[in-house]
Amino acid sequence: MTLIEAENLDKTFRIYNQGEGLRGYLKSFVSRDYEEIHAVEDLDLEISEGEMIGYIGANGAGKSTTVKMLTGILEPSSGLIEVDGRNPHENRKKNAMNIGVVFGQKTQLWWDLPVKESFRLLKEIYEVSDEAYDERIEEFDEVLQLSDFWDQPVRKLSLGQKMRCELAAAFLHHPKIVYLDEPTIGLDVAVKERIRDFIRKMNEEKSITVMLTTHDIGDIEDLCDRIVVLDGGKKIYDGQLDDLVDRFSSRRLVLETDDWIEIEADGVKDIQKPNGQVEIVFDRDIISAADLMREVLEKYDVSDFQIKEPDIEAVVKKIYNEGLADRSSQEADAS
Ligand SMILES: Nc1ncnc2c1ncn2[C@@H]1O[C@H](COP(=O)(O)OP(=O)(O)O)[C@@H](O)[C@H]1O
Ligand SMILES: [Mg+2]
Known part of the structure; x- marks a missing residue:
């Protein structure tokens, strides 16, 4: 069953070229001196229930912008999105109950509260029953070892500990979809492994659909069968990882x-x-x-x-560093 659907999706940001001072600021509106950034352009995407897809592309390719539109944080400039039958921006609250999100460095936990209190609050917000809560926390603890720092305030946690909490928080209410935007950035190998085990377990055992944005080749190789590659806001590849490597290397x-x-x-x-x-x-x-x-x-x-x-790492590195060589070499030839 299709869970996420996007059609001709566009997001354009307007950047006003300001002159100096207030005068420049005001003038920029009058003269309409602005640049348009097409962060996402004409994107079609279909994701079925239970899939785990890797969403990759160079910095500025439009990955986070896509995720923000799918979560309802940003409104598309044009095009259609349906997530579990709803427009996520128009139904932000309902959509929020259905999804989990981890956005790189941002936290959804309460900085000064002990970890366990943050989870108590999330339990109330997402209306998780006592029984389900106890069961899930125990299960999460087995993989993520939350008990190591269960009584500590969030602000005292290391980056790895915080990320383990963020992951648990995103999956606590067993949402239909979890969006993970760079969940392993800056983590050491052992923590990455733990986090990957956890994501895999949630996807396989609970059939939770996962959309994963990552720079980490290990994440992609370990977790994702299907890869969508974005380049300059446009989708340039959608298919199996192996075929991607074949095609671009x-x-x-x-x-x-x-x-x-x-x-x-x-x-x-x-x-x-x-x-x-x-x-x-x-x-x-x-x-x-x-x-x-x-x-x-x-x-x-x-x-x-x-x-x-060809090796996967080289291909994916290339995609991250320079988009796809085909395009850049054509541009080089043209110049
Ligand atoms: N709020 C914003 N205002 C203006 N430009 C933005 C905004 N958010 C993102 N952009 C621009 O849109 C493009 C895509 O950004 P983003 O989706 O963050 O890329 P990625 O996550 O793939 O690195 C970039 O050129 C970025 O500078
Ligand atoms: Mg991003």
């Missing part, structure tokens, strides 16, 4: 040889010569490694070879 045939190799075959994209080896970059949809190897061996002496598979 090339294989390499690495040769040990003293020869200066020149191969002109369809599917050969580049030949590089780093540290005494020869690397042939090729597209395996056009030429197989075996055919390429045959071509090489017809003409050259090769003492050893190896095929380098």
Whole structure:
């Protein structure tokens, strides 16, 4: 069943170019001197109940803006959103009962209250029964080990402890959907593992739908089958992680040889010569490694070879650092 649906979704921010002082400020309104930022553009998205999707893209790609529209915090400039049959902005309160959110560094807990009091309050807000509450806290504690700091005020917690609390808080009322915007940022490996275990458990055992924004390649590999990639506000990929890697990264045939190799075959994209080896970059949809190897061996002496598979980390890093290379290289060519 479809739980989240967006159609032709747009969010445009207007930034007024202010001059100096009050005069400049007023003038900026009169002269309508502003820039428009298309944070999200023409986005179509469909997420079914029980899915766990990774929502990724470079800084400024529009990920958080999307999440803010889905949670109802921001109103779209145009387009449609339905979350569990409701427009989230027009039904903010109802929508809030249905969702959980973790926004990177922001807290939904009460800074000066002990952790247990914060959870008591959340229990009341979300109308969780005593029975369900006790059961869930015990279950959360097994994975997130909340008892370590249950009586401490939130402000005294370390970043990792706070994030464990935030996660528990987001799932306490067993919402239909949980949005996690950078939940593992700045955490050490052990805490990340714990948090991933917890997210996986909630998704698998309680069928809670999760939309996860993260820079952490481990989060993505560990948790997400489906990946949606955003670039400059637009969706540029929606599918399996493996296919993404296939599509945006090339294989390499690495040769040990003293020869200066020149191969002109369809599917050969580049030949590089780093540290005494020869690397042939090729597209395996056009030429197989075996055919390429045959071509090489017809003409050259090769003492050893190896095929380098594309690695997920490199692809995702590329997406985060520069969007997708295809686009930037086209721009570079045009200039
Ligand atoms: N409240 C805002 N006012 C103006 N511009 C904004 C606002 N929020 C986000 N933006 C701009 O919209 C674009 C997308 O931002 P964001 O959704 O935060 O990206 P991401 O989460 O992928 O890093 C960026 O160019 C950002 O500067
Ligand atoms: Mg963001």
